[in-house]
Amino acid sequence: MFFFTLLLFSYSQTSQQIQNATADCREILSNPRLTPLHGTLDVVMNQNVSLSCHSDSGSPPVRYTLFKHSQKVSALNRTDLNPALFNLTINSASDVGEYKCKAENEISNGEKYSRSLNFTLKEPVSKPVLSSPNSQAKKGQNVTLSCLSEKGSLPITYTFFKDKQSIQAPVKMQNREAAVISVLIKSSSDFGMYKCKAENRLRNNTKYSNSFNFTLAEERSNSQPLIISLGLILLLLAIGLALAIPFFIIPSYKAKKCKRPMSSTGHTSIEKVEESEDRITYAEIEPVQPEEEYVNLSVIRRDEQENRSCATIYSKVLIRDGAQAGPLHSPE
Template sequence: MNQNVSLSCHSDSGSPPVRYTLFKHSQKVSALNRTDLTPVLFNLTINSASDVGEYKCKAENEISNGEKYSRSFNFTLKEPVSKPVLSSPNSQAKTGQNVTLSCLSEKGSLPITYTFFKDKQSIQAPVKMQKREAAVISVLIKSFSDFGMYKCKAENRLRNNTKYSNSFNFTLAEERSNSQPLIISLGLILLLLAIGLALAIPFFIIPSYKAKKFTPPRSSTGHTSTEKVEESEDYITYAEIEPIQPEEEYVNLSVIQRDEQENRASTTIYSKVLIRDGAQAGPLHSPE
């Protein structure tokens, strides 16, 4: 852009002076007068693509109805290509899968020729695009060697004007292994065990814990304690009963007898053993 160009306009016949007017898309751009039949030059500066279009010039003199128009002239815009963008709808691929690559340069005069590379080797014939559209190719991922660095090149008719894209790499998609159903089954089993444990807590573990916590203390006689325990519908009170051990009681009786002949006293001691469980032993005596 910002290129200076010149347009020449002249009439081979007619009486001078001649007035020349330049038009672009039917709009006046500039006008020059000539006193002879030599050509005139219109100098233009092409600043943008809008300056490129259809140009015409008109020649006229003082004779009425003596104006004539030239044929139209069009500039061919030669704009350098911009850096192309290489992309793919799939960033991951598996072996045996077809993938697509697209390359597009947003700027540059048409037509633009695109070439695709893998590891600096051309993988397909160049694609020439007459419109501002991306060039698209299909690539078959046959093996792991096809997972490499891809690039594309864009160029047009301007010499020494070639641009390369950034590299693009496909990543290997993770394939589902045969152990996945087993992992899912184990997960379901663990989930069922967790649910069963959660259901067992309120029905078995908590009542057993409460029963142990609220067991009443035993009395010294072996009977259960008569202390009140907080009533609840969710637990059972357990008690242990010890058999009563028999207790022995001893009673000593002293009987004093007097012997008339010898005129002396003799003492006999009797012992009676009482068994509390109802059995009673016979009396014992020990004479002195």
């Protein structure tokens, strides 16, 4: 009996020693490392990304858990020391932000957390637009070119080309503004095809603009302003003449026509020759020399509408050497 009791005591001691030795072989986990497999934290919409969570030391099995803003995303168990891989898809802006992972094994107080990791959502640049305030230029003139992409994550770098050759150092814009350069038109070769290129930090994301060509502006001759001035003067004279005819020339002609002619000598005698309801005929006799006289027949018409009378000379009658003239009548 005593021997059996001694045997049991020895077995319990041996078992405790084995358990202590096994516990001494278990290793506490180190803090895991969370890293992206593609090497960059810049992502675009609908992109697939892979995150690796791994503790360099620690006794397996190890359980790895991925968190986003303290919310559990996924968990994986590893029976060896290989890293756990978490696959994600960036479907919206809410899928980017702070990520962490946790590693734990069977040893008490064996939970360890990694450092946080943040994704940045990047937008590809849109096709830039190349433009200029002047589409025409002449030799010796400075012209400006502007290049702008309306979409794309900042900063955006713009490069200007002429016939596929860079004409200036790249311009990096931190704001959503156009890159502007100045070009001196020295010769006809400067009227070539211009383009610009836009790119940001995203890989394989380069866009080229439309082509732009300057045309040679026609130089105006010095005689053109003189010709234009003469044309304006002639036009003003024609307008003035057209306005003067109804307002000045026609009324003056009518007034001269309605005025009864007077004698140049003042020694005239007037005789009434004929009278009717609508007109009166007068004979104006003017002596010129003793042997001859001139007779002017004037017909005066009555105009009831305008309430005036107009006189018109119809003929001249020459009387020579005291010959007696017969009765005078109007030619009408």
